[in-house]
Amino acid sequence: MNAHEFSLTVFTISIVAGLLGALTGLGGGIVVTPALTLLLGVDMRYAIGASLVSVVATSSGAAAAYVRDGLSNIRIAMFLELATTVGAISGAFLASKTPTRALAILFGVVLLHSAWQVIQARAQRASDSQPQDALSARLRLGGTYVLPIGTEVYQVSRAKAGFGLMYVAGIISGLLGIGSGALKVIAMDRIMGIPFKVSTATSSFMIGVTGVASAAIYLKRGYVQPLIALPVMLGVLAGSMLGARLLPHLPVKILRRVFAAAVAVIAIQMISQGIRGKL
Amino acid sequence: MTGNRLAPSRLQTVISLTLRSGVLLAGSIGVCGGSLFLIGHGTEHVNFGSFAGTDSPFTSAAKVITALHSEDSAIRDLAVVQIGIFALLLTPIVRVALSVVGFALERDHTYVAITSVVLLTLLVSVLLH
Numbered sequence: 491m492n493a494h495e496f497s498l499t500v501f502t503i504s505i506v507a508g509l510l511g512a513l514t515g516l517g518g519g520i521v522v523t524p525a526l527t528l529l530l531g532v533d534m535r536y537a538i539g540a541s542l543v544s545v546v547a548t549s550s551g552a553a554a555a556y557v558r559d560g561l562s563n564i565r566i567a568m569f570l571e572l573a574t575t576v577g578a579i580s581g582a583f584l585a586s587k588t589p590t591r592a593l594a595i596l597f598g599v600v601l602l603h604s605a606w607q608v609i610q611a612r613a614q615r616a617s618d619s620q621p622q623d624a625l626s627a628r629l630r631l632g633g634t635y636v637l638p639i640g641t642e643v644y645q646v647s648r649a650k651a652g653f654g655l656m657y658v659a660g661i662i663s664g665l666l667g668i669g670s671g672a673l674k675v676i677a678m679d680r681i682m683g684i685p686f687k688v689s690t691a692t693s694s695f696m697i698g699v700t701g702v703a704s705a706a707i708y709l710k711r712g713y714v715q716p717l718i719a720l721p722v723m724l725g726v727l728a729g730s731m732l733g734a735r736l737l738p739h740l741p742v743k744i745l746r747r748v749f750a751a752a753v754a755v756i757a758i759q760m761i762s763q764g765i766r767g768k769l
Numbered sequence: 770m771t772g773n774r775l776a777p778s779r780l781q782t783v784i785s786l787t788l789r790s791g792v793l794l795a796g797s798i799g800v801c802g803g804s805l806f807l808i809g810h811g812t813e814h815v816n817f818g819s820f821a822g823t824d825s826p827f828t829s830a831a832k833v834i835t836a837l838h839s840e841d842s843a844i845r846d847l848a849v850v851q852i853g854i855f856a857l858l859l860t861p862i863v864r865v866a867l868s869v870v871g872f873a874l875e876r877d878h879t880y881v882a883i884t885s886v887v888l889l890t891l892l893v894s895v896l897l898h
């Protein structure tokens with residue numbers, strides 16, 4: 491393949507990945523790595539580096555709007571970033587000690603779990619009536635956000651448990667070069683009892699900072715190849731912006747499940763390639 | 770539409786603007802370098818099936834500046850792209866630094882401390898070998 495064909499193909503794949511990521515809510519980075527490795531035979535380390543760059547771009551782009559609209563809770567984000575950044579650095583170090591095959595299998599498992607979460611479609615929220623905990627009160631983590639019907643006040647509970655899970659989310663983000671937004675939302679929405687909209691907006695805001703903590707290490711190790719990272723970044727950004735525009739006009743419930751099923755197929759492919767040592 | 774929105778605080782406006790301009794700047798620099806590369810070297814064969822690791826000329830700011838002065842125009846163009854990527858990665862770091870200032874202006878000492886530790890962690894990750 492020559493450079494023209496390569497960058498055009500990568501760009502196109504990344505638009506689709508960004509679109510899929512936005513429509514499923516999984517984020518573009520998680521789809522782009524298997525696409526590059528499985529379809530184009532790109533070394534997984536380059537794919538991870540490029541994916542992480544696109545994750546930082548998408549997060550910054552989306553968070554700009556969320557922050558302006560007051561949906562992201564900056565206090566919660568800063569507090570939890572203590573955990574995710576340290577986790578991300580640990581993850582990036584672990585990645586260099588982990589064989590690509592094992593990374594591929596782990597990637598597949600995380601992808602499969604995320605797809606399953608989408609298919610299940612968030613039935614229960616356990617934490618609606620949890621009381622505010624002492625740490626959350628001390629850090630004044632609660633806040634308000636605006637709904638069409640008025641302003642809603644919310645409190646935060648189980649800050650320590652959420653903080654712990656955020657460290658894990660950081661490790662996985664650093665290890666696999668993804669935003670691990672799904673895990674961040676679980677920590678905030680299910681454990682800390684933060685309203686879903688605030689959780690997703692705050693997660694998206696945090697992903698950029700978490701991503702940079704490991705991207706800086708990846709960059710020094712040569713994972714960030716400009717000729718791959720650029721079309722991936724532009725493509726995923728364009729795809730996810732398009733996805734966000736289309737979202738209100740599409741039958742989301744059905745689409746989400748169809749796409750999640752597609753992601754599950756990719757995940758299984760990734761696991762089987764990892765087991766057979768083809769990556 | 771915006772009638773029932775809370776007015777964003779100064780900090781929110783500044784952070785939002787930083788994020789947006791960081792992405793725009795990174796994208797523009799990247800597109801410039803990428804176009805230059807494709808014009809000059811678009812028909813050359815590329816293969817990323819094997820990993821070059823730290824042999825890459827783009828793994829640090831110092832190496833990228835050297836690459837900008839390379840004899841090889843392909844290396845020069847890709848160094849421009851990498852500068853765009855540096856700009857992108859700097860965006861969240863600037864965002865955290867601005868948050869430190871924002872909390873300091875609000876005299877919120879707890880959050881000045883928390884945010885400074887996050888900033889320090891990011892700097893460690895950038896400077897670590």
